[in-house]
Amino acid sequence: MNRLNWRKFFSSPKWVTVVWVLGLIVVWEIGATIVAGVKRTPENVLPHLYQIIGSVFSTQKVNGTQTATQIVLSNAWVTLERAGIGFVLGAAVGFLLALLMSRFTAVEKMVFPYLMMIQMIPILGMAPIVLAITKDIDKSRIVIAAILTFYPVATNTLSGFKAVEREKRELMYSLAASRWDIYRKLLIPYCIPYLFTGLKIAAPMAITASILVDTLQGGGGLGCMMSQSLKHAMTIYVFWQIVFLSAIIGILSYQLMVWLEKLLSPYPKELRGNQGKKELTA
Amino acid sequence: MKTAKILWERISSFVYPVAFGALMLILWETGILHQILGADTFTLPMPGRIATIIEENFPAIMTNVWATLIVALGGLTLGSLLGYLLGMAAAIFTKWGKGGLTLASAFNAIPIIAIAPILNNLTKDVSPDANIRSMVAKILVVTITSTVSMSVNAYRGLTELKPFSLDLMRSYAATERQIFVKLRLPNSVPFIFTALRVSVPGCVISALVSEYFAEYIVGVGRQIRENIVLAQYATAWAYITVACAMGIALYISLLVFERILLKGRK
Numbered sequence: 001m002n003r004l005n006w007r008k009f010f011s012s013p014k015w016v017t018v019v020w021v022l023g024l025i026v027v028w029e030i031g032a033t034i035v036a037g038v039k040r041t042p043e044n045v046l047p048h049l050y051q052i053i054g055s056v057f058s059t060q061k062v063n064g065t066q067t068a069t070q071i072v073l074s075n076a077w078v079t080l081e082r083a084g085i086g087f088v089l090g091a092a093v094g095f096l097l098a099l100l101m102s103r104f105t106a107v108e109k110m111v112f113p114y115l116m117m118i119q120m121i122p123i124l125g126m127a128p129i130v131l132a133i134t135k136d137i138d139k140s141r142i143v144i145a146a147i148l149t150f151y152p153v154a155t156n157t158l159s160g161f162k163a164v165e166r167e168k169r170e171l172m173y174s175l176a177a178s179r180w181d182i183y184r185k186l187l188i189p190y191c192i193p194y195l196f197t198g199l200k201i202a203a204p205m206a207i208t209a210s211i212l213v214d215t216l217q218g219g220g221g222l223g224c225m226m227s228q229s230l231k232h233a234m235t236i237y238v239f240w241q242i243v244f245l246s247a248i249i250g251i252l253s254y255q256l257m258v259w260l261e262k263l264l265s266p267y268p269k270e271l272r273g274n275q276g277k278k279e280l281t282a
Numbered sequence: 283m284k285t286a287k288i289l290w291e292r293i294s295s296f297v298y299p300v301a302f303g304a305l306m307l308i309l310w311e312t313g314i315l316h317q318i319l320g321a322d323t324f325t326l327p328m329p330g331r332i333a334t335i336i337e338e339n340f341p342a343i344m345t346n347v348w349a350t351l352i353v354a355l356g357g358l359t360l361g362s363l364l365g366y367l368l369g370m371a372a373a374i375f376t377k378w379g380k381g382g383l384t385l386a387s388a389f390n391a392i393p394i395i396a397i398a399p400i401l402n403n404l405t406k407d408v409s410p411d412a413n414i415r416s417m418v419a420k421i422l423v424v425t426i427t428s429t430v431s432m433s434v435n436a437y438r439g440l441t442e443l444k445p446f447s448l449d450l451m452r453s454y455a456a457t458e459r460q461i462f463v464k465l466r467l468p469n470s471v472p473f474i475f476t477a478l479r480v481s482v483p484g485c486v487i488s489a490l491v492s493e494y495f496a497e498y499i500v501g502v503g504r505q506i507r508e509n510i511v512l513a514q515y516a517t518a519w520a521y522i523t524v525a526c527a528m529g530i531a532l533y534i535s536l537l538v539f540e541r542i543l544l545k546g547r548k
Binding site for chain 1: 302392525
């Protein structure tokens with residue numbers, strides 16, 4: 001590798017990210033060292049990263065049958081499955097509603113103000129009451145994740161339907177395309193990038209929701225294990241593992257949507273028109 | 283004929299949502315909604331009953347509203363200021379700043395639930411008073427959650443200038459400082475509001491969720507949870523209604539504020 005390539009490597013965005021990550025690790029470790037010197041139980045406040053990583057690979061059983069990692073992973077599955085079902089349901093309902101709203105102006109006028117209102121309502125605050133109504137933690141995980149997915153998908157998809165240029169619609173009419181054909185060949189392909197803008201916002205939210213609902217009741221799930229670990233029912237490292245795992249899952253869920261979008265709508269950006277509503281992507 | 287049509291357009295965009303809302307309220311009050319959802323009046327009380335509870339417990343509710351509002355707005359202010367400063371730093375040191383912001387938006391995907399307990403532990407020594415130290419922890423949670431969207435948008439506002447405006451400034455022999463004050467700062471104002479539109483509803487949500495994990499029992503979010511634990515669902519619903527009203531009121535005041543401040547701009 002010659003000198004020029006090195007320079008290229010050092011100015012590449014990847015290297016910048018690596019340096020930032022390293023910097024964060026250094027800050028964390030300095031913090032952990034200070035905390036270790038001051039506190040009696042530093043692992044409750046800020047453990048060293050190697051301690052957390054060590055706990056991932058430790059084979060010590062923490063609750064009789066499972067190691068810390070086994071507990072975390074088996075519960076992660078429960079949480080993720082529900083979040084996933086809710087996410088798919090919410091996305092489907094959101095898409096259908098957007099379709100209805102684009103087809104019938106009356107529906108749009110009826111529902112759209114409420115869609116905007118849902119955005120301002122703290123749905124997560126309603127998690128306990130949904131649990132009380134459904135009386136089943138699995139159902140309430142699904143319902144909350146679905147509601148949170150539903151509105152960014154609906155609003156973004158609708159703005160996708162609306163962003164179709166008038167000329168394109170008129171061209172379809174002049175070709176005597178049926179309504180079905182217009183939707184299949186023009187409108188739906190056009191709104192897919194907008195749909196994904198909504199999905200990208202919703203995916204981490206669905207997971208947050210699912211974890212939050214876990215904390216409300218026993219019965220497994222990441223959130224449940226997290227609160228037990230915080231109450232010292234098991235080693236505190238379960239908590240730290242869950243913190244990192246939920247962060248990683250959140251980021252991965254976003255990346256999964258980016259990847260799916262590339263798979264389903266692989267056109268270069270400039271051909272797609274502008275990307276969704278800016279204030280919603282942020 | 284044409285004016286009638288336009289008139290109907292206007293009226294219908296008002297009549298339809300109101301009719302829809304009224305229909306839902308009627309379905310709710312008459313118990314049909316309960317049958318659809320399979321709920322009973324105990325877990326899903328009638329709107330009339332919720333209203334009565336809000337009226338009867340008004341002083342207590344207001345205390346909790348204040349606690350939540352301080353957390354939400356305090357965190358929002360701190361987070362937005364911090365976010366704007368970060369965005370400014372990123373706009374000055376573009377190369378490193380951009381990478382940092384990409385990383386920061388990745389952090390946006392971290393659930394609030396993971397942050398809240400950490401901060402609770404970190405702030406144990408801030409004050410001997412449980413009320414103050416959990417207040418600090420809650421405000422910090424909201425700060426973190428509202429920083430990212432502001433920093434990303436501030437960066438965009440400071441760098442996505444109108445074509446040629448930078449060249450024009452250079453041709454006036456403007457210093458970097460002048461460019462910053464006269465071009466970049468004004469350019470970023472609409473972007474600040476874009477960020478706030480995301481973080482204002484967000485700050486209420488984070489405040490409510492951070493209350494769930496806080497040590498000291500106060501705030502609208504905590505009351506929702508405590509009342510459900512006590513099986514007082516009607517009271518919990520009263521607090522949910524208040525929480526929704528708070529979210530909506532904050533958002534509307536943001537829109538009004540934006541209207542006033544961005545008057546004459548597009």
